Amino acid sequence: MRSHALLPSALLLLGSLTLTAACANGSGTPDPSPESMQAGPSSSASRTVDPSRIKGLRIVNDGSEQSSCPFAISYPDVPGAEEMTSAMRKDVDQRLAAFRSSRCDNGSPSAGELNVSHRFLVASGDVLGVRLTTLDGSGVGNGQSTSTYWYDGENGAYRQALDLISDGSRDAFTAALKKQLRGREGVDPSYLDDAFADTTHLADLLDDLSFTADGNLRAELDRGTVGADAAGSHVVSLDKATITPWLSPFGLRAQQQTEHPGNDLDLGAPSTPSAAVPTHSASADDDTDCKKVKCIALTFDDGPAAPETATLLNHLDRYEARVTFFTVGQNVAAHPELVRAEVKAGHEVGNHSWNHPDLTKLTPEQIAYQLGRTSGAIKAATGKAPTLFRPPYGAVNAKVKAATTLSPVLWDVDTEDWKYRDGAKVARTVIAKARRNSVVLMHDIHPTSVAAVPEILRTLTAEGFRFVTVSHLRATL
Template structure:
């Protein structure tokens, strides 16, 4: 959502064409930031069975984003009760990547058209028994080469400990494991045997390159190397899969449990958490269709991006219901999959659900197939949650071009009032920005992932209602003008 170019959404009503259907379920292929489930240039199968994140009790998705014109980014990772040590490890890595992105490269990074973005997305690999596995995928378009990297994080509920990827392999079996990897890597195009020996012989280098390992559905161990990890960068990303019968004797006790929980998942996840917070989902129901005539009265469309967020969005729905206000939620698919009950509550209360992509990449940097994947997968998640497919989408960062428009039938929506709530985490500032800038038929940009933005809503509703404004959805605003 670019803040330096504000285009009223009502100017963007063109019909668009759909090019591809959603190709996966709620989890699907590994989520490269915007790459439609592809690691490098070749398609790779998902290493695990499809995981339904909505079944994880107390799950919270930690989201952050910025539309700063020189530094656009979006990050996410899961916070699961009982796995606090693993959450802390992911948080540390995400913050380190953000710091690097912001320092120097962020200000000057551009390809001549648009500032380059950072995207960190997540995929839950295993959530079963006492095992939790997560992959983070980073796309740093300011970095050298492809800027694409992946890393897996593991949690051992039995021991109450965070495990690295290499922790899946028993220490006494690592020489045999490394030897098997080298045998499969040597001879591959672009892999340097001498470089490979040096990398695997150094403990620090070995741990750095062996940071993405996960089990396949039949018990094999899939080891993924980022571009340049085990050979010349031109060779791209490299993947080795060791069959289950070969790798099982080398696994640690935890590795064997992770393998078993992947192949034959338990019905639930139990990491020993003393308390898994549950957020009450609002049950507000709108009474009939909205009969507001925006030709006769002053209307404004509040829009909220990047959610749903488990607690913040639920609180927001209560505020909207108290004032009989309706809004449009531009949701991220990965968050819809985690909290479909909240999305259902949004729709039940008369609000509109729009598409904001699966994991917030800059769509103008993607191929047509990748754009379609991002939008189609999200639309499928919204329809699964609400029974109704969306008709609107908001391109992340407000970045839209002819190629993006041609990849979907969804109608794009931008805004004319930007609260910059990502930049000013203060409820009073956010409220005053809306109150000062809102005009008849305005489309207001906010984010329901920020508690301070949600806290600003009651003051916005009170003040603008007193001034004669009615709060309607984007589609209602368009239809009645």
């Protein structure tokens, strides 16, 4: 992913499943799906939140394709929860700065990838909860860390995870966590005692707390906090009967809204009108013969983004240009209406993974999950599953190809628009490098890249180029 506006590496969006006396995941790689993180019959999953129902939602994306400094970050910006967004942005910016300082500035091509993904835990009533998952492929084990962020609409305040627990119950709460952790494989008694002894850093230690669909509380402790890094993270679940008396008033509302979510989120923000979605309509059929005319395939990665993708669709319509969008699953889930608009306007939608990890660093199961979940989101939005995928960072090998039936698509013209946030420069690059049958890489999450499109369309049209989808280009060569 690349830019609107977080943290470490080959990231899978790991869901929040409760593990009653849960096991540590010290396997060295993240599990491929939420459903695979199971601890037995007593575990239970958190509810799925439909982000497309959150009015005015914007997903902040940023990233780099630089081989010595690859990163992809994503987090939500929800109207009314600006204080929470600021907290996420601050944490992400700090991690990104540390990543760049320690791994990017030395120019080493072996530097690990940084990846930050998000998941909504609850978005109902006056309660908003989000988990950020960070993976650093250059770290020990799977490099995973998680944090949850909460917003209390009733009081108009950002809440840390530990604010779910009332002040007077925190000793009992931490004692219960320690009891479950003590004696578990991978937990070091000295680490455990030291971690909980410093109460001034308790909020940092217990920064990932959430509720399951049946009201249990799930706590995840990052690797290295209660045991050696190689032992991985540790997840503990406390059942509803145990945890409810210890909850703060906000914690009780968060538990209730997770168990019994309503249809709407109301954080007290002024009414936010939904961004206009283009209604252009065109058949997917195209009679352009690329053997007889100069064809070029513009491709746009990492979207959809609001409002950038909508603006781009308007530009394309004016020149009757067809393009291919390689969409990220997280963003498809947030803005399915934009993906529908892409298809309705005659464009092609491809798969760009769920949250932009380097697929070559994942297991076959993880690759299948990343691509399968994204294809499912695209089909749910448009009624049609994609046939093409673009591997994040262009990283593809035999393992990746074997894990999917989708056809990989790379490019021969790289605008480097993730690096140069300059619309005029991006336009000049495309115009100068355009050749017959070229496949051009751009990103519709960058306003500057979208701003470059009118000049690209105007100039190349005058030079006799026709803009077609990747599949059309392939089919007519």
